[in-house]
Amino acid sequence: MTTSAMPGRPAKQSRFRRKALPYLLSLPALLMCIGILIPFITAVYYSLLRYRLNLPAMKGFIWFQNYLNFFTDPKFWNTLKISLVYAGLTVVLELVLGLAIALLLQKRTRLNNFLSILLLLPLMTAPALAALMWKLMTNPNFGILSYLVSLLGFPDMKWGSDPATALFTVTLVDVWVYTPFMMILLLAGLRSLPPAPFEAAALDGVPRSFVFFRITLPMLMPYILTATLFRLLDSIQQFDIIYAMTQGGPGDKLLVFQVQAYLDFFQATNVGRSAALMIILWAITYALSNVFIKQWLKLREKAHGAA
Amino acid sequence: MDHTSTLEKVIRGVLITLVVIFFMFPIVWIFLMSFQTNESILRIPPSVVFTPTFDNYIALVTGEMRTAAGSLQLDFMRNLWNSVLLSSVSVVIALILGVPAAYAFARFKFRLGEDIAFTLLSFRFAPPLLVLLPLSLYFKTLGLTNTYVGLIWVYQLICLPLILWIVRGYFEDLSPDIEHAHRIAGYSWFQTFRKIAIPLALPGIAAAGLLAFIFAWNNFVFALVLASADKQPVTVGALAFVTASGIQYGQIAAAIIFSIVPTFVLAMFAQRYLVEGLSLGAVKG
Numbered sequence: 001m002t003t004s005a006m007p008g009r010p011a012k013q014s015r016f017r018r019k020a021l022p023y024l025l026s027l028p029a030l031l032m033c034i035g036i037l038i039p040f041i042t043a044v045y046y047s048l049l050r051y052r053l054n055l056p057a058m059k060g061f062i063w064f065q066n067y068l069n070f071f072t073d074p075k076f077w078n079t080l081k082i083s084l085v086y087a088g089l090t091v092v093l094e095l096v097l098g099l100a101i102a103l104l105l106q107k108r109t110r111l112n113n114f115l116s117i118l119l120l121l122p123l124m125t126a127p128a129l130a131a132l133m134w135k136l137m138t139n140p141n142f143g144i145l146s147y148l149v150s151l152l153g154f155p156d157m158k159w160g161s162d163p164a165t166a167l168f169t170v171t172l173v174d175v176w177v178y179t180p181f182m183m184i185l186l187l188a189g190l191r192s193l194p195p196a197p198f199e200a201a202a203l204d205g206v207p208r209s210f211v212f213f214r215i216t217l218p219m220l221m222p223y224i225l226t227a228t229l230f231r232l233l234d235s236i237q238q239f240d241i242i243y244a245m246t247q248g249g250p251g252d253k254l255l256v257f258q259v260q261a262y263l264d265f266f267q268a269t270n271v272g273r274s275a276a277l278m279i280i281l282w283a284i285t286y287a288l289s290n291v292f293i294k295q296w297l298k299l300r301e302k303a304h305g306a307a
Numbered sequence: 308m309d310h311t312s313t314l315e316k317v318i319r320g321v322l323i324t325l326v327v328i329f330f331m332f333p334i335v336w337i338f339l340m341s342f343q344t345n346e347s348i349l350r351i352p353p354s355v356v357f358t359p360t361f362d363n364y365i366a367l368v369t370g371e372m373r374t375a376a377g378s379l380q381l382d383f384m385r386n387l388w389n390s391v392l393l394s395s396v397s398v399v400i401a402l403i404l405g406v407p408a409a410y411a412f413a414r415f416k417f418r419l420g421e422d423i424a425f426t427l428l429s430f431r432f433a434p435p436l437l438v439l440l441p442l443s444l445y446f447k448t449l450g451l452t453n454t455y456v457g458l459i460w461v462y463q464l465i466c467l468p469l470i471l472w473i474v475r476g477y478f479e480d481l482s483p484d485i486e487h488a489h490r491i492a493g494y495s496w497f498q499t500f501r502k503i504a505i506p507l508a509l510p511g512i513a514a515a516g517l518l519a520f521i522f523a524w525n526n527f528v529f530a531l532v533l534a535s536a537d538k539q540p541v542t543v544g545a546l547a548f549v550t551a552s553g554i555q556y557g558q559i560a561a562a563i564i565f566s567i568v569p570t571f572v573l574a575m576f577a578q579r580y581l582v583e584g585l586s587l588g589a590v591k592g
Contacts (some may be wrong), residue, residue: 004537019417021411021415021418021496022411022412022414022415022417023411023417025407025408025410025411026407026408026412026420026423026424027405027406027423028407029405029407029408029409029427029467029471030408030426030427032400032404032460032463032467033426033430033463033464033467035460036430036438036442036461036464038445039438039439039441039445040433040437040438040441041398042441042444042445043438043440043441046441059452089354091587100322101326104319104322104323104326105323115323115327117549117575117578118327118330118331119326119327119329119330120574120578120581121331121334121571122333122334123585124521124525124567124568124570124571124574125334125525125570126524126525126526126527126541126542126566126570127525127527128525128527128542128565129525129541129542129545129547129563129566129567132478132545132549132559132563133333133334133563134333135339135549136337136340136556136559136560136563137333137336137337139556140349141349142348142349142353142556144336144351144353147351147352147353176329176330176333177351179330180330181585184581184582184585184592185582185585185586185590187581188590188591188592189590192591202592209442217413223590226586226589226590227586230586233432237434237435239435239436239527239528240527240542243527243528243531244527244546256527257434258434258435260453261440262436262440262532263438265308265436265440271440274440275440275441278434278436278437278440279437281434281437282433282434282437285432285433285434286429286432286433288432289429289432291378292432293425293428296586296587296589299426299474299586299589299590300588300589303588303589303590303591304476304479304480304584304588305478305480
């Protein structure tokens with residue numbers, strides 16, 4: 001006979017039901033996402049094909065040829081270089097600025113709390129819309145920023161449409177959107193540091209630069225690492241800001257991984273190359289996310305107690 | 308520690324002012340722009356003195372734009388509605404699926420449990436186009452291209468990991484003792500979950516939902532690849548609007564304000580939980 005769970009008698013619940021419960025609770029969420037694993041496998045498969053949507057007759061299995069082609073393809077090296085430069089530049093700037101702002105707002109005063117919330121607004125703005133906002137402000141005809149830099153002696157700054165300033169312009173938008181992320185995480189970190197070492201240092205009259213480099217920074221390091229890796233993971237995949245601002249142009253100036261793959265797919269209809277590019281990006285993010293998750297788990301344990 | 312000199316106070320004040328100007332200026336400027344006519348926007352030098360007009364907003368709401376060349380139909384309200392629909396339905400589904408799963412991961416140690424939890428987390432970090440591009444071909448075959456169902460499904464990739472990992476943290480912070488007591492009193496597992504665990508974790512669940520809503524609302528690339536004009540949310544719609552309307556800068560500004568205000572308002576409600584949400588539960592504010 002099967003033992004069905006009687007209401008009011010949970011202790012008699014069958015062992016099967018007790019064991020199955022967590023699976024029953026978590027599987028719907030997993031199943032919802034499992035549909036995503038299929039396109040992932042498809043992407044791996046596509047990356048091994050010669051597959052152009054406009055030349056269906058040429059479709060064929062070519063093993064790793066798409067990847068091997070990258071070695072001699074200056075376009076690929078350009079993509080890799082731009083992506084790394086973009087990620088490195090934005091994350092370093094955001095870290096330095098975010099840390100500086102967090103230090104400015106460290107004291108728990110009403111004004112500082114209010115400002116730290118106010119400064120989150122850029123982060124709550126959709127990155128694509130943020131790019132549009134900056135596009136309006138850098139319009140050569142009426143943009144306020146174009147006007148302001150013309151007063152400073154740069155009358156013909158073309159911002160996103162000039163190869164010389166395109167990277168600077170999208171970096172500016174990225175910094176505007178994501179510095180608050182660094183700021184708010186590091187601020188939370190700073191405020192959670194135990195006060196004792198700082199009080200002792202103040203009593204002993206230790207110079208402030210020493211306190212910063214020898215006490216604050218090392219104690220803050222877990223937060224810095226987690227926030228930096230988090231941003232690095234997102235920044236190397238940046239699409240919204242660059243696509244909305246310049247579509248990867250001018251020329252090949254801003255063809256980062258995802259923008260290049262998007263254009264390969266929809267404009268050149270070269271599915272094989274596009275898939276291979278995405279697999280390489282995925283490998284990079286996978287390696288990064290493994291490092292990230294270790295850091296993130298450490299902090300998470302601290303936040304939720306080791307209990 | 309409090310022997311800061313006047314000079315230092317002044318320097319701090321100046322720096323904070325500069326920071327606030329840099330981060331607030333674009334929002335304020337676009338806000339002002341949305342109340343200006345094109346003539347006043349194009350004036351050089353730019354000026355903050357102008358007679359405000361609601362024409363840009365009226366044009367967006369009524370869907371009709373009067374220009375010198377005649378009237379032009381706009382459908383930005385449709386984009387706004389799409390954003391509301393896609394984000395809210397996605398969040399509701401993610402909550403229905405994610406909260407029980409979060410509870411399972413928090414309360415039970417089970418085989419493969421952590422593997423499943425981390426698999427779901429890994430979706431947050433994979434490049435979206437990796438799956439979106441093949442998915443766009445599948446969606447064509449399945450008839451899911453440009454449907455709300457298809458979009459809401461892929462939006463789970465944004466909402467589910469977020470809700471799962473934030474809510475899990477909240478459940479872990481609750482002591483299981485109350486639940487045990489309730490179970491011993493003879494209530495079923497489900498009754499305990501519904502009457503004890505969920506109400507206690509409710510603030511966290513609500514905050515996770517608000518955050519997931521903001522992230523879904525701000526998403527751009529999913530709908531760019533998988534939807535056409537009539538199903539696109541504001542992020543993609545605003546970009547298309549720029550191309551279509553060309554030089555109606557005031558209306559572009561108004562459309563941007565329309566699109567960012569909802570997330571700003573929600574962020575204010577969720578502000579206490581923002582730090583925890585943004586770090587996926589790793590840092591508490």
